[in-house]
Amino acid sequence: MTCRQPLTPVLRQLTRTTSFELGRQSSRSQASSLARTAAKASAASGSRRCFSSSQPRPLKATASVRQAQSKDDFTSTKYPEIKRDERFASLTPDHVAYFRRLLGGNGSALIDGVTGEAADDLAPFNSDWMRKYRGHCQLVLKPSSTEEVSKILKYCNDNLLAVVPQGGNTGLVGGSVPVFDEIVLSLGRMNQILEFDEVSGTLVAGAGVILEVADQYLAERGYIFPLDLGAKGSCQLGGNLATNAGGLRLLRYGSLHGTVLGVEAVLPDGTVVDDLSRLRKNNTGYDLKQLFIGAEGTIGVITKVSIQCPQRPAAQNVALFGLASYENCQRAFREAKSQLSEILSAFELMDEGSQALVHQVTGSKRPLESPYPFYCLIETSGSNVDHDSEKLQNFLESVMEQGIVADGTLAQDETQLRSLWSWREGITEALGHLGGVYKYDVSIPLSQMYQLVEDTRARVAEAGLLGDGEEHPVRAVVGYGHMGDSNLHLNISTRRFDARVEQVLEPFIYEWIAERQGSISAEHGLGLAKKKYIGYSRNPTMVGLMKQIKRLYDPKGIMNPYKYI
Amino acid sequence: MSALRILVPVKRVIDYAVKPRVNKAQTGVETAGVKHSMNPFDELSVEESVRIREKKSAPGGVEDICVISAGPTKAQDVLRTAMAMGADRAIHVETKPDDDLEPLTVAKLLKAAAEQQKSNLVILGKQSIDDDANQTGQMLAGLLGWPQATQASKVEFGEGDIVSVTREVDGGVETVRAKLPMIITTDLRLNEPRYASLPNIMKAKKKPLEKKTLADFGITGEKRLKVLKVMEPPPRQGGGKVEDVDGLISKLKELGAI
Ligand SMILES: Cc1cc2nc3c(=O)[nH]c(=O)nc-3n(C[C@H](O)[C@H](O)[C@H](O)COP(=O)(O)OP(=O)(O)OC[C@H]3O[C@@H](n4cnc5c(N)ncnc54)[C@H](O)[C@@H]3O)c2cc1C
Numbered sequence: 001m002t003c004r005q006p007l008t009p010v011l012r013q014l015t016r017t018t019s020f021e022l023g024r025q026s027s028r029s030q031a032s033s034l035a036r037t038a039a040k041a042s043a044a045s046g047s048r049r050c051f052s053s054s055q056p057r058p059l060k061a062t063a064s065v066r067q068a069q070s071k072d073d074f075t076s077t078k079y080p081e082i083k084r085d086e087r088f089a090s091l092t093p094d095h096v097a098y099f100r101r102l103l104g105g106n107g108s109a110l111i112d113g114v115t116g117e118a119a120d121d122l123a124p125f126n127s128d129w130m131r132k133y134r135g136h137c138q139l140v141l142k143p144s145s146t147e148e149v150s151k152i153l154k155y156c157n158d159n160l161l162a163v164v165p166q167g168g169n170t171g172l173v174g175g176s177v178p179v180f181d182e183i184v185l186s187l188g189r190m191n192q193i194l195e196f197d198e199v200s201g202t203l204v205a206g207a208g209v210i211l212e213v214a215d216q217y218l219a220e221r222g223y224i225f226p227l228d229l230g231a232k233g234s235c236q237l238g239g240n241l242a243t244n245a246g247g248l249r250l251l252r253y254g255s256l257h258g259t260v261l262g263v264e265a266v267l268p269d270g271t272v273v274d275d276l277s278r279l280r281k282n283n284t285g286y287d288l289k290q291l292f293i294g295a296e297g298t299i300g301v302i303t304k305v306s307i308q309c310p311q312r313p314a315a316q317n318v319a320l321f322g323l324a325s326y327e328n329c330q331r332a333f334r335e336a337k338s339q340l341s342e343i344l345s346a347f348e349l350m351d352e353g354s355q356a357l358v359h360q361v362t363g364s365k366r367p368l369e370s371p372y373p374f375y376c377l378i379e380t381s382g383s384n385v386d387h388d389s390e391k392l393q394n395f396l397e398s399v400m401e402q403g404i405v406a407d408g409t410l411a412q413d414e415t416q417l418r419s420l421w422s423w424r425e426g427i428t429e430a431l432g433h434l435g436g437v438y439k440y441d442v443s444i445p446l447s448q449m450y451q452l453v454e455d456t457r458a459r460v461a462e463a464g465l466l467g468d469g470e471e472h473p474v475r476a477v478v479g480y481g482h483m484g485d486s487n488l489h490l491n492i493s494t495r496r497f498d499a500r501v502e503q504v505l506e507p508f509i510y511e512w513i514a515e516r517q518g519s520i521s522a523e524h525g526l527g528l529a530k531k532k533y534i535g536y537s538r539n540p541t542m543v544g545l546m547k548q549i550k551r552l553y554d555p556k557g558i559m560n561p562y563k564y565i
Numbered sequence: 566m567s568a569l570r571i572l573v574p575v576k577r578v579i580d581y582a583v584k585p586r587v588n589k590a591q592t593g594v595e596t597a598g599v600k601h602s603m604n605p606f607d608e609l610s611v612e613e614s615v616r617i618r619e620k621k622s623a624p625g626g627v628e629d630i631c632v633i634s635a636g637p638t639k640a641q642d643v644l645r646t647a648m649a650m651g652a653d654r655a656i657h658v659e660t661k662p663d664d665d666l667e668p669l670t671v672a673k674l675l676k677a678a679a680e681q682q683k684s685n686l687v688i689l690g691k692q693s694i695d696d697d698a699n700q701t702g703q704m705l706a707g708l709l710g711w712p713q714a715t716q717a718s719k720v721e722f723g724e725g726d727i728v729s730v731t732r733e734v735d736g737g738v739e740t741v742r743a744k745l746p747m748i749i750t751t752d753l754r755l756n757e758p759r760y761a762s763l764p765n766i767m768k769a770k771k772k773p774l775e776k777k778t779l780a781d782f783g784i785t786g787e788k789r790l791k792v793l794k795v796m797e798p799p800p801r802q803g804g805g806k807v808e809d810v811d812g813l814i815s816k817l818k819e820l821g822a823i
Contacts, residue, residue: 314598407763
């Protein structure tokens with residue numbers, strides 16, 4: 001049976017996207033990621049009655065349709081203040097010959113633009129998911145074992161060749177792509193699931209395993225991966241650890257700093273750090289694996305991961321609320337915690353602006369009849385359907401009766417459940433399709449969290465930059481995020497690049513956050529995008545200590561240079 | 566035109582997003598601990614009935630929308646969902662867990678129900694996604710002696726109890742016309758079912774739900790068919806992966822394809 005999906009109108013939308021430097025999407029990533037959004041978003045609407053469900057598709061297609069890129073796209077052109085570190089050697093055919101010998105004659109282990117022409121194949125490794133950054137990398141290495149990683153890094157360290165570790169390349173701060181001619185070390189071939197203990201739930205896997213693949217493997221065994229996020233079809237476990245990704249269920253399963261039991265990593269000098277413990281408890285000395293979690297590839301390459309996975313919940317429910325004010329969202333959160341307590345597994349916030357844009361891109365039927373200024377998505381996960389349903393019913397009745405919630409819906413089947421989630425998970429992609437996006441991923445005390453969106457919107461409007469007409473560079477200022485973790489995503493969706501926009505936004509937003517002791521990067525990390533602003537969230541002593549660690553582990557500075565701290 | 570009294574049969578089936586598994590004894594699919602929900606085609610029937618009322622598309626109006634389900638106690642969940650979507654009331658015909666009703670039995674039950682409820686329009690899903698029989702609507706029409714319009718993608722009402730139904734057929738559409746009372750079975754393109762809103766979910770809890778048994782309709786769950794064996798389709802022969810274009814070409818040569 002074929003699916004009818006609102007894909008055509010979406011594609012038509014897309015051709016209107018103007019090409020400018022900020023958030024340009026290539027047709028490569030557009031078509032496929034779109035298909036995914038559309039498929040997901042319309043799972044319960046357009047295609048809910050289509051009974052041939054297909055496998056989830058990754059965000060990125062393998063075929064590379066190259067789009068004409070101008071030299072203005074290069075990070076090095078856009079940020080002329082970043083200079084290539086002249087200590088680093090430039091790649092020579094001799095270097096390439098070494099790597100070729102090391103990785104074997106196998107053509108797929110290496111993409112070589114040094115001795116041959118490989119621009120097309122290199123392109124996807126050079127630009128990031130948002131199409132905001134673009135490097136000049138000429139060599140991609142795809143090792144398939146820890147030993148190969150070790151030999152590569154040792155050689156690079158000895159020869160002063162800079163390296164960028166790359167996973168699924170879905171990072172949102174420009175950390176996963178080179179700035180100049182750094183070598184890309186792609187972990188995609190280290191994609192073996194190595195062991196799983198069905199009693200303890202401990203999974204050991206290669207860093208290149210795709211998150212969704214790991215989760216599907218676990219699902220078949222009654223377990224769930226403790227991390228879930230919108231990019232799950234593309235991002236890799238190593239990348240998840242390297243960015244200390246938070247995601248949609250941190251509220252329930254906690255941060256990777258707690259769930260990761262062990263890490264195997266390789267230091268720039270080739271040393272293999274074997275800390276691949278399967279133990280929950282191990283108080284024997286400094287917990288060094290923690291340094292690799294969130295290090296964004298600046299002190300070494302993660303090659304293997306050992307992680308504690310919880311039992312997959314037998315019963316899941318999802319409700320979506322429409323609320324009249326942010327105040328009511330907070331009350332709903334408070335009630336959810338007290339009434340749903342141990343079964344609450346996600347509490348997400350979306351404002352009307354973000355939902356209107358998802359609707360504009362996907363064309364899917366909106367779950368609630370009329371619009372509300374705010375929406376909250378609530379998920380429960382438990383082991384007993386009847387127990388959970390009863391609790392949830394009582395909770396729903398109570399928040400409706402108290403007038404906290406104006407309207408809402410409760411997914412009646414799995415398809416509706418997935419579709420409701422798509423209204424939250426699909427925001428990042430939908431915004432990406434509409435054009436350039438300034439993204440701020442911040443952590444602020446809950447009571448003031450949405451105020452940032454309102455203040456920013458007012459400021460952009462005051463500067464005359466925000467409006468419906470084409471003459472305004474800013475289309476919308478929207479907020480959404482992991483309310484349960486006090487984590488807000490403030491996104492400014494633009495129609496075209498206009499230098500005034502950035503001037504209005506920065507440093508205003510960072511100062512606003514610093515005044516409230518918030519974090520300027522809650523879960524996406526620093527990469528290249530936020531490197532300059534670390535001072536707003538960390539004091540000089542802290543930054544000093546971090547620099548010491550960097551020097552200790554990577555004395556020659558070859559690991560992911562120009563970024564992080 | 567007569568006011569419509571619509572009867573909407575709904576079935577609780579394994580959720581369509583869940584992959585069914587054959588049980589160890591190979592007598593059926595595993596249902597214990599598996600998520601169930603309303604048969605998607607039945608959602609279309611409920612939605613269509615509610616829309617006929619909301620859009621006032623029938624000149625005589627809609628007097629009653631009654632949903633009916635034969636199944637275990639849990640079938641009441643799908644009846645509540647249907648009432649949250651807008652049905653007025655529900656009838657639950659409780660069956661024993663291993664009572665697997667055959668289409669003919671269901672059709673006989675629905676005939677009795679339609680007569681008892683004085684229905685003049687029965688809107689059914691064209692099939693349920695668990696058995697895929699696609700028979701109940703047709704058998705019901707036969708038993709009642711009413712006209713039937715199957716696989717509807719559009720339903721319109723005219724004067725004098727006339728109903729026009731557009732159906733999708735191979736290579737185009739076909740429009741049939743009949744007079745009430747009649748049977749309509751629904752197909753995918755008919756409408757897009759709504760999300761049940763929280764206030765309506767609450768209200769649905771207070772709507773009447775009548776509990777009955779097969780005997781109340783003079784039906785015995787007698788079986789004419791015997792399931793011999795249920796098997797998974799043979800697993801697809803996995804394809805091999807090649808590392809690069811050269812690998813692909815040599816593989817194709819090996820297979821004699823080029
Ligand atoms: C649609 C979408 C939704 C997202 N949602 C969330 C969210 O909810 N929460 C959240 O926290 N993030 C989110 N992200 C961003 C998130 O950081 C990434 O999706 C993911 O964690 C990165 O994994 P990756 O394999 O793509 O890493 P990459 O993007 O390839 O790399 C990210 C960083 O890690 C380094 N790195 C990668 N692999 C390794 C390795 N093996 N060893 C050492 N360093 C390595 C890279 O050098 C780079 O600095 C989202 C992104 C997208 C596109």
